[in-house]
Amino acid sequence: MSLSLLTASIMxxxxxxxxxxxQGYLGVSGSFIMVxxxxxxxxxxxxxxxxxxxxxxxxxxxxxxxxxISGAVTYMRRDxxxxxxxxxxxxxxxxxxxxxxxxxxxxxxxxxxxxxx
Numbered sequence: 001m002s003l004s005l006l007t008a009s010i011m012x013x014x015x016x017x018x019x020x021x022x023q024g025y026l027g028v029s030g031s032f033i034m035v036x037x038x039x040x041x042x043x044x045x046x047x048x049x050x051x052x053x054x055x056x057x058x059x060x061x062x063x064x065x066x067x068x069i070s071g072a073v074t075y076m077r078r079d080x081x082x083x084x085x086x087x088x089x090x091x092x093x094x095x096x097x098x099x100x101x102x103x104x105x106x107x108x109x110x111x112x113x114x115x116x117x
Contacts, residue, residue: 003044011041016063023064024071034060039114049110057104057113061097 019030
């Protein structure tokens with residue numbers, strides 16, 4: 001199956017809009033939607049599966065940061081942030097993300113990573 005760059009781009013735009021809405025409205029990470037879509041698009045475009053899944057993880061994590069910040073700022077303007085919890089969870093989440101991403105990018109294969117999504 002071959003996918004044109006235009007079709008892939010349209011799919012990414014639609015996925016991005018859906019994920020942004022889910023993050024802002026529900027407060028959930030959109031990676032559970034983005035990782036499978038991006039991984040599939042890369043694989044269909046000829047990227048080896050081991051590389052595609054790792055690119056999908058990294059790319060989607062990059063997307064989560066600005067969308068999470070914009071959502072948090074909106075809630076902050078309406079006094080909707082519990083700062084103490086946010087700071088504690090942010091620090092611990094950062095440490096966990098550094099550890100998890102190091103393990104995933106260096107040691108895990110597509111057979112281990114793909115079933116998670």
